Amino acid sequence: MNGVELFLLGRVLMKIGEDALPEPPGGAGRYAGSARTVLVVASDVAGHPESAVGEIAERTGLPQSQVSTAVARLKEAGAVVTTTDPADRRRALVSPASTVSDRLAQVRATTIGPALAAALGTDDPARLAAITAALEELARELLPATASLRS
Structure with missing residues (x-):
């Protein structure tokens, strides 16, 4: 595998992940690409509690407006809380x-099975179990910072 293949695989995996997410409440349809932003922000907040929106934007490389929107969605879903920064009352601090x-329990409980089966074009339980196991191993090795999101 080369860098291009790994990059393309990452994009396919992101699409499968987005397809595996449950529909948002209110029948608003899929979140589309903004789901990635929300997941990036949620992961950053899990690793850096009591962060200001600007700090999250700096660490993630996302525009501050997108971070603010993601924080609002995460707050609405009950995944994060905000408090006023005692050192600067104009800033809000974001924490898990x-x-x-x-809603968060629903998102965490949703499995990748149906989305993975659709992407692979098979419903063979042995094949799906083998690929799911490989993905879980990669997650354990490459995503230790997101362990708190899975629990």
Whole structure:
């Protein structure tokens, strides 16, 4: 595998991940590409509690407006809480919520099975189990910072 193949694989995996996410509440349809932004922000907040939006934007490389929108969606879903920065009352600090909302529990409980089967064009349980196991191993090795998002 070369760098281009790995990059293309990453894009395919992102698409499968987006397809695996449950529909947003209210029948608004899929989140489209903004789901990636929300997941990046959620991952950053999990690793850096009590961060200001500007700090999250700096670490992730996302525009501050996109981070603000993602934080609002995560707050609405009950995944994060915001508090006023005691050092600068104009800033809000973002942290993971101490309890898991129904929506966040739904998102975390949703498996990749149907989306993976559709992407592979097969419903062979052995094949799906083998590929799921390989993906889980890659996640354990490459994504240790997101372990708190899976629990």
